[in-house]
Amino acid sequence: MQRRTILLAGLAATATSLIRPTSARAAPVIGAPAPDFAAPDITGRPIRLGDLRGRTVVLEWTNHDCPFVQKHYRSGNMQATQAEAIAAGAVWIAVISSAPGEQGHVDAATAARLNLDRKATPTHVLLDPDGRIGRAYAAATTPHMFVIRGDGTLAYIGAIDDKPSTRLEDVPGANNYVRAAVRAVQAGQMPPLTSSRAYGCSIKYKTTS
Amino acid sequence: MVQKTLLGALTVLMLLVAGAGWAGEPVRTGKVTAQLIADRVAAVPGGELRLALVQQIDPGWHTYWRNPGDSGLPTEIAWTLPPGWRAGAIDWPAPERIPVGPLVNHGFHGRVVLPVTLRVPAEAVPGGMVQLIAAASWLVCADICIPEEATLSLTLPIADPAPADPAPADPAHAADFAAADMARPQPSPWPARLERAGPHLTLELAAPDLRAERIAGVWFAAHDSTLLDHAAPQSWGLAAGRLRIELPRSSLGTAPQADASGVLVIDEKLETGPRRLAFALPPDLIAAPVAAQAPSIVQILLAAFAGGLILNLMPCVFPVLVLKGLGLARLGQAGRGAARGQGLAYTAGVLVSFALLGGALLAARAAGHAVGWGFQLQSPPAVLALAYVIFAAGLGLSGGISIGGGLTGAGQSLAARDGRGGAFFTGALAVLVATPCTAPFMAGALGYAVTRPAWEALPVFLTLGLGLAAPFLLLSLSPALARHLPRPGPWMERLKQGLAFPMYATAAWLVWVLAQQSGADGVLAALLGMLLIAFAAWLHGASRGAGRWTRTLGLLGALAGLAGAGALLRLPDAAAAPAESVTGAVRWEPYSPARLTALRAEGRAVFIDATAAWCITCLVNERAALSSARIAAAFREGGVVTLKADWTNRDAAVSALLAAHGRAGVPLYLFYPSGGGAPRELPQLLTEGLVLAALAGQ
Numbered sequence: 011m012q013r014r015t016i017l018l019a020g021l022a023a024t025a026t027s028l029i030r031p032t033s034a035r036a037a038p039v040i041g042a043p044a045p046d047f048a049a050p051d052i053t054g055r056p057i058r059l060g061d062l063r064g065r066t067v068v069l070e071w072t073n074h075d076c077p078f079v080q081k082h083y084r085s086g087n088m089q090a091t092q093a094e095a096i097a098a099g100a101v102w103i104a105v106i107s108s109a110p111g112e113q114g115h116v117d118a119a120t121a122a123r124l125n126l127d128r129k130a131t132p133t134h135v136l137l138d139p140d141g142r143i144g145r146a147y148a149a150a151t152t153p154h155m156f157v158i159r160g161d162g163t164l165a166y167i168g169a170i171d172d173k174p175s176t177r178l179e180d181v182p183g184a185n186n187y188v189r190a191a192v193r194a195v196q197a198g199q200m201p202p203l204t205s206s207r208a209y210g211c212s213i214k215y216k217t218t219s
Numbered sequence: 220m221v222q223k224t225l226l227g228a229l230t231v232l233m234l235l236v237a238g239a240g241w242a243g244e245p246v247r248t249g250k251v252t253a254q255l256i257a258d259r260v261a262a263v264p265g266g267e268l269r270l271a272l273v274q275q276i277d278p279g280w281h282t283y284w285r286n287p288g289d290s291g292l293p294t295e296i297a298w299t300l301p302p303g304w305r306a307g308a309i310d311w312p313a314p315e316r317i318p319v320g321p322l323v324n325h326g327f328h329g330r331v332v333l334p335v336t337l338r339v340p341a342e343a344v345p346g347g348m349v350q351l352i353a354a355a356s357w358l359v360c361a362d363i364c365i366p367e368e369a370t371l372s373l374t375l376p377i378a379d380p381a382p383a384d385p386a387p388a389d390p391a392h393a394a395d396f397a398a399a400d401m402a403r404p405q406p407s408p409w410p411a412r413l414e415r416a417g418p419h420l421t422l423e424l425a426a427p428d429l430r431a432e433r434i435a436g437v438w439f440a441a442h443d444s445t446l447l448d449h450a451a452p453q454s455w456g457l458a459a460g461r462l463r464i465e466l467p468r469s470s471l472g473t474a475p476q477a478d479a480s481g482v483l484v485i486d487e488k489l490e491t492g493p494r495r496l497a498f499a500l501p502p503d504l505i506a507a508p509v510a511a512q513a514p515s516i517v518q519i520l521l522a523a524f525a526g527g528l529i530l531n532l533m534p535c536v537f538p539v540l541v542l543k544g545l546g547l548a549r550l551g552q553a554g555r556g557a558a559r560g561q562g563l564a565y566t567a568g569v570l571v572s573f574a575l576l577g578g579a580l581l582a583a584r585a586a587g588h589a590v591g592w593g594f595q596l597q598s599p600p601a602v603l604a605l606a607y608v609i610f611a612a613g614l615g616l617s618g619g620i621s622i623g624g625g626l627t628g629a630g631q632s633l634a635a636r637d638g639r640g641g642a643f644f645t646g647a648l649a650v651l652v653a654t655p656c657t658a659p660f661m662a663g664a665l666g667y668a669v670t671r672p673a674w675e676a677l678p679v680f681l682t683l684g685l686g687l688a689a690p691f692l693l694l695s696l697s698p699a700l701a702r703h704l705p706r707p708g709p710w711m712e713r714l715k716q717g718l719a720f721p722m723y724a725t726a727a728w729l730v731w732v733l734a735q736q737s738g739a740d741g742v743l744a745a746l747l748g749m750l751l752i753a754f755a756a757w758l759h760g761a762s763r764g765a766g767r768w769t770r771t772l773g774l775l776g777a778l779a780g781l782a783g784a785g786a787l788l789r790l791p792d793a794a795a796a797p798a799e800s801v802t803g804a805v806r807w808e809p810y811s812p813a814r815l816t817a818l819r820a821e822g823r824a825v826f827i828d829a830t831a832a833w834c835i836t837c838l839v840n841e842r843a844a845l846s847s848a849r850i851a852a853a854f855r856e857g858g859v860v861t862l863k864a865d866w867t868n869r870d871a872a873v874s875a876l877l878a879a880h881g882r883a884g885v886p887l888y889l890f891y892p893s894g895g896g897a898p899r900e901l902p903q904l905l906t907e908g909l910v911l912a913a914l915a916g917q
Contacts, residue, residue, distance in 0.1 A: 076363075151289065167470075176358070205470070213322070
């Protein structure tokens with residue numbers, strides 16, 4: 011019985027992978043498990059999403075030279091959102107998917123210095139120069155934000171707020187979707203908005219993959 | 220007044236000399252040189268003025284469309300204008316698809332012209348100057364992105380509205396505006412519908428004139444950035460004149476009634492080089508009930524036959540039918556054989572005319588013209604020619620002038636002759652005068668026919684003709700029916716003369732149509748032409764009994780008169796720009812797709828009357844059901860905006876509206892309820908009760 015179930019599941023999985031167009035980015039889906047990943051952070055510590063079960067996880071795609079990212083760091087918005095989420099018990103992971111030679115590509119030392127300079131306090135910073143994690147999440151822009159529940163399912167995908175611009179003066183009046191999503195997930199509720207169109211610079215992925 | 224005009228002219232002149240005016244100073248930002256330009260050298264109070272933000276983008280960099288795609292930001296303009304001045308939204312050109320790694324953006328390279336229409340308040344004082352300020356901001360990207368902004372200003376004189384429009388601006392800017400018009404998506408000539416199918420939207424267009432071997436690429440860009448997965452490839456296929464495009468949906472698009480408007484871009488490779496077609500698709504495609512269930516060909520043919528049959532009762536055709544009935548009655552029982560011959564000849568006349576008309580219509584569509592039923596009446600010379608024929612037929616009926624007098628070759632005498640040739644041409648005349656009318660059932664059949672290949676369309680036209688010819692054919696073939704015809708007598712001559720008056724009335728109406736198409740000059744040409752025709756008929760008739768020389772002279776004079784009338788057919792096409800119009804108590808705004816989209820976006824209820832001055836059915840409906848104080852009050856109370864889509868002259872936007880609802884001709888009545896939702900089509904024959912019920916949502 012057990013063996014047959016496994017066999018059937020295997021067949022179904024094979025069939026699904028055959029039917030699925032291979033070229034399409036398998037976009038992550040709200041409510042479905044977030045793609046797992048494992049990579050060392052800039053301090054060399056191995057990070058695995060699967061190991062963070064039970065905790066709310068926020069993923070932030072970033073590129074320090076992108077004007078949209080600068081808007082949220084110069085205004086202090088990103089740091090404040092980070093601090094609030096971490097204080098509430100969430101794990102905040104910043105991901106840099108810029109390929110070598112592209113804008114935003116940094117080594118571990120530079121990434122650490124950027125945190126100090128900007129007074130940013132992400133729990134971890136992951137370097138993803140081959141774009142593996144970025145592509146698994148279909149991350150398109152910097153910033154692009156993901157909020158993952160303690161059970162590993164996706165709660166929010168999209169923009170940091172509702173003001174797609176590079177103007178610092180838009181930050182005070184904006185509706186911060188990530189802050190709202192983290193609060194809702196911590197309270198065991200559905201976020202008021204589960205997805206939005208991320209806005210920002212395109213992620214400078216490695217061209218051949 | 221004169222002084223003011225002089226002052227205005229002087230200002231314009233001074234600006235011309237100074238080289239300023241219709242273009243502001245170019246501003247160089249990091250990667251873009253931006254400039255504000257105008258299409259006129261001066262603004263006119265109460266008029267419109269087209270401005271444009273021109274971006275000359277550095278090579279390798281791009282700015283963004285209204286839906287920027289996976290990343291980026293659209294260009295924005297914030298206007299600072301004097302009180303009363305209003306700026307519209309950017310009239311976006313069709314975008315390029317710009318792949319960036321695994322992502323896709325929508326935007327522009329090189330020189331981009333983003334036009335905006337400004338409304339000049341009527342209170343603007345001629346002779347003064349106006350400063351228009353645009354704070355423009357955009358994101359310009361190569362692989363990296365830079366936000367840029369520029370404050371651009373333009374100072375223009377305000378000119379006197381009369382007598383002429385201010386001169387267009389200098390050729391360089393004219394070229395920019397022309398390029399913007401070329402790049403602007405046109406209303407789609409093809410009926411389209413959009414269907415949800417799992418992770419896809421399927422866009423299907425009836426496009427019989429597309430050739431698969433000519434298409435290099437097809438791409439649909441949605442206005443709403445959450446509707447589609449921008450980077451996913453869109454597959455397309457063309458079969459049996461239908462273009463199908465599979466659009467992978469965005470995982471973000473959750474709203475069930477999302478705005479599905481956008482731009483369809485088709486890249487063609489022609490012998491003359493590549494050509495890019497861009498069509499704007501309306502927002503209500505998902506809801507549009509067009510051909511939700513394609514009717515079978517049998518249903519279509521039945522509808523065509525019924526439509527043709529009912530056409531006999533329309534005011535355009537009925538007198539012709541009575542006339543033929545009279546001819547039949549005169550033949551009496553003795554002339555059964557002749558009657559049968561006439562019936563068949565009449566039918567042949569109808570069918571041949573329908574085949575010709577249908578063929579011409581399909582040929583015109585294949586050549587890329589958006590035409591439909593009654594299209595020939597959109598041309599002033601065709602309207603005038605029809606007025607001539609009907610007037611001459613009226614003269615023939617009135618009697619005493621040249622009936623059967625041997626003016627062979629001229630349609631009216633042929634139609635009045637009692638032989639088979641006469642019957643054939645009466646059939647042709649019946650079709651000709653039937654075109655201004657649309658009977659119930661016809662609309663659907665014709666709408667179907669024009670989107671089909673010829674071998675499927677022609678049977679529909681012929682069946683329509685068969686329906687039109689059926690009553691007379693039956694009468695001429697069946698002795699049992701013919702026995703019920705009244706006995707011939709002198710009353711017949713009186714009735715025939717009496718029937719001349721509906722003909723004159725029709726001619727008078729056609730002259731009114733002409734007045735709208737060609738203005739006062741058209742009316743003069745028509746009246747002079749009719750005078751010459753009457754004169755020719757009289758000259759010919761009067762000289763008939765005389766000697767040989769007089770007769771020849773009379774004939775030559777008559778021919779000269781007809782030639783003169785013919786020469787007057789060279790009419791100018793002087794259609795006035797659509798303006799607000801009033802029928803009875805109801806005020807109509809001119810229809811435009813942009814206006815409809817804007818009103819729908821505001822959630823307003825909208826009633827559209829698609830009509831033409833040459834469409835009798837439309838005029839009857841407007842008088843009977845769309846003009847009373849009661850209707851006006853109902854429109855007002857329901858907050859319904861009334862739009863008139865006038866098809867009197869050729870109009871691509873109106874053709875597209877008709878096509879989107881599977882129609883090939885007017886009338887078409889649409890009611891869009893407030894707060895969104897699918898439009899409701901009202902019947903072709905309207906009553907006040909029907910309209911009131913539709914407005915009340917019943």
